[in-house]
Amino acid sequence: MKTDWYKNAVVYQVYPFSFMDSDNDGWGDIEGIISKLDYIRDLGATAIWFSPLYQSPDYDYGYDISDYRAIDEKFGTMADFERLLEECHRRDLKVIMDMVINHTSTEHPWFRDAVSSEDSPYRDWYIIRKGKREGDRLLPPSNWESTFTGSAWERIGSSDEFYLHLFCREQADLNWDNPAVRDEIVDILNFWLAKGVDGFRFDVFNMFSKVYPIRDDDQKDTFQTGAQYYVDGPHMHEYLRELNDRALSLYDSYTVGESFHPSEEDAHAYVKKENRELDTIFNFAHLDADNIAGKKFFRKPFDLRQFKKGLLDPQVSYYRDGWNTLVLENHDNPRSVSRFGIDDRKYRYEAATMLATITYMGFGTPFIYMGQEAGLTNTDFRSMDELKDPVSHFVYDLMKGYGLPAKLAFSFIKYGARDHARVPMQWDDSVNGGFNKGHAPWQCVNPLYREINVRKDLESDHSVYRYYQKLLQIKKNNETAVYGETHEYDHENRRIICYSRTWKRKKLFVIGNFSSRRTKYRLPELMDIPELLISNYDDVKVSGLDIELEPYQAAVFEKK
Ligand code: TEU
Numbered sequence: 334m335k336t337d338w339y340k341n342a343v344v345y346q347v348y349p350f351s352f353m354d355s356d357n358d359g360w361g362d363i364e365g366i367i368s369k370l371d372y373i374r375d376l377g378a379t380a381i382w383f384s385p386l387y388q389s390p391d392y393d394y395g396y397d398i399s400d401y402r403a404i405d406e407k408f409g410t411m412a413d414f415e416r417l418l419e420e421c422h423r424r425d426l427k428v429i430m431d432m433v434i435n436h437t438s439t440e441h442p443w444f445r446d447a448v449s450s451e452d453s454p455y456r457d458w459y460i461i462r463k464g465k466r467e468g469d470r471l472l473p474p475s476n477w478e479s480t481f482t483g484s485a486w487e488r489i490g491s492s493d494e495f496y497l498h499l500f501c502r503e504q505a506d507l508n509w510d511n512p513a514v515r516d517e518i519v520d521i522l523n524f525w526l527a528k529g530v531d532g533f534r535f536d537v538f539n540m541f542s543k544v545y546p547i548r549d550d551d552q553k554d555t556f557q558t559g560a561q562y563y564v565d566g567p568h569m570h571e572y573l574r575e576l577n578d579r580a581l582s583l584y585d586s587y588t589v590g591e592s593f594h595p596s597e598e599d600a601h602a603y604v605k606k607e608n609r610e611l612d613t614i615f616n617f618a619h620l621d622a623d624n625i626a627g628k629k630f631f632r633k634p635f636d637l638r639q640f641k642k643g644l645l646d647p648q649v650s651y652y653r654d655g656w657n658t659l660v661l662e663n664h665d666n667p668r669s670v671s672r673f674g675i676d677d678r679k680y681r682y683e684a685a686t687m688l689a690t691i692t693y694m695g696f697g698t699p700f701i702y703m704g705q706e707a708g709l710t711n712t713d714f715r716s717m718d719e720l721k722d723p724v725s726h727f728v729y730d731l732m733k734g735y736g737l738p739a740k741l742a743f744s745f746i747k748y749g750a751r752d753h754a755r756v757p758m759q760w761d762d763s764v765n766g767g768f769n770k771g772h773a774p775w776q777c778v779n780p781l782y783r784e785i786n787v788r789k790d791l792e793s794d795h796s797v798y799r800y801y802q803k804l805l806q807i808k809k810n811n812e813t814a815v816y817g818e819t820h821e822y823d824h825e826n827r828r829i830i831c832y833s834r835t836w837k838r839k840k841l842f843v844i845g846n847f848s849s850r851r852t853k854y855r856l857p858e859l860m861d862i863p864e865l866l867i868s869n870y871d872d873v874k875v876s877g878l879d880i881e882l883e884p885y886q887a888a889v890f891e892k893k
Contacts, residue, residue, distance in 0.1 A: 334585060335582060335585055335586070336585055337656075338427070338531075338585065338587065339380075339532070339587040339612055339613070339656070339698055340656060340698065340815060340816075341379075341809050341815050342379045342380045342427065342587075342698050343377055343378045343379050343380070343698070343699045343701065343805050343808065343809060344378065344379075344380045344381070344382050344429065344698060344699065344700045344701070345373050345376065345378035345380070345381050345382070345700075345701050345703065345706075346381070346382045346383075346384065346663060346664070346700060346701065346702045346703060347366060347373075347381055347382070347383050347384065347703055348361075348384045348664045348702075348703060348754070348755060349361050349362070349363070349366065349383060349384060349385075349386055349395070349408055350384075350394060350395070350755065350775060350776070351703075351755055351756060351757045351758060351768070351774075351775075351776060352365060352366055352369065352703060352758055353365025353366060353368060353369050353758065353760070353768065353769075354757075354768050354769035354772070354774065355368060355769075357769045357770040357771065357772045358407070358769075358772060359769070359772045359773055359774050359775050360407045360408070360774075360775055361408070361757070361768070362407065362408050362409055362413075363386070363404070363408050363409035363413040363414060363416075363417050364409060364413065366383075366417060367416065367417055367420050370420055370421060370424055370426065371424070372787075373426065374424045374425070374426055375802070376701075376706055376798065376801055376802060376805065377801065377802050377805030377806060377809065378426065378701065378805075379425065379426060379427060379809070380426060380427035380428070380429055380531065380532075380587075381421060381426055381427070381428060381429065382429040382430075382431065382534050382589075382700070383428070383429070383430060383431060384431050384664055385398060385431045385433060386404050386405060386408050386414065386430075386431075387399075387400060387401055387402075387403060387404065387405060388400035388403040388404070388405045388406075389405055389438060390438055390440045390503065392438070392501050392503035392504070392723065393500060393501050393503070393504060393723060394721075394722070394755070395431075395433075396433050396500070396504070396536060397433075397436070397437070397438035397439075397440075397501065397503050397504045398433050398437055398438055398441065399437070399438040399440040399441045399442075400441070400442075401521045401524075402521065402524055415528070418528065418529055418530065422529070427531035427532065427587070428529075428530045428531050428532075429530070429531060429532040429533060429534055429587065429589070430525055430530050430532070430533050430534070431533070431534050431536060432521075432522070432533045432534065432535050432536060433536040434507065434518050434521075434535065434536070434538075434541070435499070435506060435507065435536060435537045435538070435540050435541055436498065436499070436500060436504040436505055436506045436507060437504070437505060437507060438503060438504065438505075439502070439503045439504070439505050440503070441505075443455045443458050443459075444458075444459060444496075444505050447459050447461070447496075448461075448489050448490075448496070457508060457511050457513075458507060458508055458511060458513065458514050459496050459497070459505050459506065459507060459508055460496060460497035460505075460506050460507075460508050460543065460547075461489070461494055461495070461496050461497075462474035462486075462494065462495060462497075462547055463493055463494055463495075464486075464488065464493050464494065464495050466493075471488070471493055473485075473486035473488075473495050474486055474495055474547050475547050475548060475549050475550070475559065475562075476549045476550060476553075476558055476559065477497075477499075477547075477550065477558060477559025477562070477563070478557045478558040478559055479498060479499055479500060479501075479502075480499055480500055480557065480593075481500050481501055481723070481724050481727050482724075482727040482728060482731050483727070483731075485497055485498060485499050485559060486498070487502045497543075499537075499540055499563060500537075501723060506540075506543075507541075509541045509542055509543075509568070509572055510542070510543075510545070510568065515572065515575060515576075518576065519575075519576065519579045519580050522576065522580035522581065523579075523580050523583070526580060526581075526583070526584045526586060530586075531585070531586060531587060532586045532587035532588055532589075532612075533581075533586070533587075533588045533589075534588075534589050534590075534591060535588060535589070535590040535591060535611070536591055537591055537592075537593045538573070538590040538591060538592065538611070538614075539564055539565050539566075539569060539590065539592050539593055539595050539599065539603070540563050540564060540566070540593055541566065541568075541569060541572055542563075542566030542567055542568040542569045542572060543562060543563045543566050544561075544562040544563070544566055544567060547562075548562070550562060556594050556627065560594070564593055564594060564595065565595055565596055565599040569599065569603075570599075570602060570603075570608065570610060573590075573603065573610035573611060574608070574609055574610055577609045577610060577611075578609070582609065587612050587613075588611050588612050588613075589611065589612065589613045589614065589615060589658055589698075589700075590603060590611045590613070590614040590615070591614070591615050592614045592615060592616065592617075594627065595614070597650070600614060600616065600647070601650055601651065601655070604651050604655035604656060604657075605654050605655050606654055606655055606656075607654065612656060613655075613656050613657060613658045613697070613698065614658070615658055615660055615663075615700075616643065616647045616657075616658070616660075617643075617660065618639075618642070618643030618646070619639070619640045619641075619642070619643030619644040620643070620660075620661075620666060621639070621643065622635055622636045622637070622639040622640035622643065622673065623635040623636070623672050623673050623674065624749065628749075629666070629748075629749035630728055630745045630746060630748060630749035630750075631745065631748075631749075632745075632748050632749075634674065635672075635673045635674035637826075637827050637828065637830065637847050638824060638825065638827065640673070640830075640847075641821065641824060641830055642824075644659075644691075644692065644695065645695070645819060645821050645832060647697075648695050648696040648697060648819040649819055651696075652696060652818055652819065656697065656698070657695075657696050657697030657698070658697045658698050658699075658700055659692050659693050659695050659697040659698065659699045659700065660692075660700045661688055661689070661692050661701075661702070661705060662701075662702035662705045662754060663700070663702050663754065664702065664751065664754050664755060665751045665754070666751065666753075666754060667711050667748070667749065667750065667751075667753040667754065668704075668705070668709055668710050668711045668753055668754065669685075669688050669705065670684050670685045670688070670708055670709075670710055671710045671711035671753070672711075673688075673847070675849075675885075676849065677710045677711070679849070680849060680884055680885050681708050681710065681785075681797075682708060682793075682795040682797060682869070683869060683870075683883075683884060683885035683886065684885045685705075685708035685797045685800075686797060686800045686801075686804075686869035686885075686887065687845045687846070687847070687869060687885040687886065687887040689705075689797075689800070689801055689804055690804060690843065690845060690867070690869065690887035690888075690889060691830050691843060691845040691847075691887055693804060693805070693808050694804075694807075694808065694814055694834070694841065694843040694889055695819060695832070695834075695843075696817065696818070696819045696834065699805070699808060701801070702754065703758060704754075704758055704759065706797060706798050706801045707759070707785075707786070707787045707790040707797055707798050708785070708790065708797035709758075709759055709779070709785060710779070710781060710785060711753040711779075712752070712753055712756050712777075712779040712780075712781070713779075713780070713781075714747055714750070714752065714777075716743075717729055717743060717746070719752075719777045720746065720750055720752045721752060721755070721775065721776045722750060722751045722752045722755065724751060725746050725750045725751070725752055728745075728746060729742050729743065729746050732745060732746075752776065755776055756776055756777060756778055756779045757769075757774045757776065757778050758787070759778070759779060759781075759782040759785060759786040759787065760786060760787050760788065761786050761787065761788040761789070762782065762783045762784075762786055762788070762789065765778050765782075766778050766779070766782030766786055767782075767786070767787075767788075800869060803867055804867060807866055807867060807889070811841070811866075811891075812836055812837075812839070813834050813835070813836040813837075813839045813840065813841045813891070814834065814841060815836075816836045817833075817834025817835050817836040817839075817840075817841060818834065818835045818836070819832055819833070819834055820832060820833045820834075820835065822857050826854075828846060828847055828848040828850070828852050829844065829845070829846060829847065829852060829854050829882070830843075830844070830845045830847055831843070831844045831845075831854070831856075831857070833857065838893070839891065839892065839893055840891070840892045841866070841889060841890065841891050841892075842856065842857065842863060842889065842890040842891075842892070843887075843888075843889050844856070844880070844882070844887065844888055844889075844890075845882075845885075845886070845887040845888075846882035846883070846884065846885055846886045846887070847885070848884065848885070849884045849885065850884065851881060851882065851883055851884065852881070852882050853879065853880070853881050853882075854879075854880050854881075854882060855878050855879055855880075856875070856878045856879070856880055857878075858878070863890035863891060863892045864890065864891050864892070864893070865888060865889075865890055866889045866890065866891050867888070867889050868886065868887065868888040868889070869885070869886060869887050869888075870883050870886050873886075873888050
């Protein structure tokens with residue numbers, strides 16, 4: 334029987350490489366995670382999403398899986414995982430597994446077999462096509478681009494065939510149109526569900542279904558060349574329903590899909606309850622409000638209206654027949670207090686708590702990325718050597734290839750790098766920020782750990798973590814915060830975000846000053862005699878409907 338437990342859940346994301354290294358080998362591990370479960374529960378989280386823990390050669394740090402039923406030995410053993418699951422459940426924390434099933438590692442036995450001979454039974458598990466001959470040149474089967482730069486096709490040895498990879502060349506796309514592939518995926522999902530996990534996060538799920546026959550993208554006007562043939566493909570809805578019928582709905586599970594630039598219409602269909610596809614998806618449109626055309630390395634001045642639209646539109650459109658998620662950070666994005674035009678030294682506490690308030694008081698299930706709850710900031714990387722994410726290097730090389738000076742290219746990379754989220758957690762001011770006992774971590778630490786760390790935050794009068802605790806209590810227990818309908822005010826305002834949530838006779842007003850300037854604002858008419866539920870400043874200056882907000886001040890009022 335499916336319940337709707339996810340509706341008042343709060344999900345905390347752990348990126349296992351960088352959370353806690355218990356055996357001091359430089360890699361985070363399961364034992365380390367177990368030692369911090371109380372910290373996660375005490376924050377107010379009710380579920381944990383684990384970025385991939387499976388066996389992987391780590392070309393894309395776990396997002397290239399070589400065995401879907403094995404735990405990677407650097408993290409621990411299957412027995413360790415089972416203990417983790419038990420320890421989570423003992424604390425009433427649900428467990429959400431990452432499922433990277435658009436592609437497998439090229440070291441997966443299926444792929445190895447597939448490319449070993451043309452008669453391999455696994456040949457049709459992947460997308461393998463002959464290249465195009467042009468004179469004595471052999472071109473890829475189509476002009477499709479990989480999300481991670483370059484052609485999406487890689488030649489198989491010296492043959493005239495290529496396989497498709499929409500991400501790294503070590504991540505080969507599966508052929509979802511082959512029923513044997515779907516049978517296997519169903520089996521994998523049931524394997525983990527039977528073990529007791531409570532749900533999944535599907536990696537780039539809306540790329541599962543491709544348009545055949547493979548052809549060139551002549552328009553080239555889509556987000557990336559070829560995208561119109563592999564985003565929201567023709568069988569997407571059918572395949573999701575199949576996974577639901579044959580696996581997800583057999584348990585009290587929850588699934589969130591990570592969408593890649595979906596159309597509005599498809600996005601809505603994925604989460605429509607009656608469609609029986611996914612419970613929720615992630616929408617990231619608001620996180621593009623400080624970059625050019627969704628390209629995260631290219632900075633533009635922060636546009637609050639774009640942010641508001643991205644954050645609030647899905648809340649309105651999924652309200653009647655679906656559910657939503659609320660995201661500020663994850664392992665693919667820089668730290669939220671270090672972007673959106675925020676001075677993360679001067680206003681770290683104020684901005685971190687304002688961002689949390691205006692994001693998580695919306696309609697949807699909150700997702701919190703590890704470290705966000707302590708207001709961790711970006712890292713001042715000194716050179717490309719300090720960046721481990723292959724994408725940072727691909728894009729850097731591409732920029733240099735276009736003739737950009739190295740220094741300028743590096744500054745672009747530093748702006749959008751996923752590495753900011755992947756440096757070790759900053760637990761305290763001991764060596765390596767308390768991530769381990771001194772062994773060089775796989776990814777350099779943020780030197781700021783001496784000043785900015787969890788312990789210091791907890792000891793401070795201005796603790797981001799303690800503010801999160803209070804905010805999440807409201808989010809989980811106040812019915813209006815969970816079920817209320819979102820209505821935005823004053824969309825055009827470039828400094829203030831203001832919206833209400835309405836449920837039965839009650840109303841919440843959420844207001845935030847998204848600027849470093851003191852700002853006067855006239856509250857919506859309806860809001861007479863409200864009660865203040867929470868603010869990140871001790872004092873809230875309201876008189877009648879007039880409010881004066883301090884830099885990055887946020888407040889939530891309730892009208893009964
Ligand atoms: O990410 C999908 C994705 O396309 C982006 O978030 C991507 O990371 C970004 O555009 C690059 O700058 C998912 C995972 O979250 C990511 O970590 C994986 O690398 C990717 O899929 C491939 O599995």
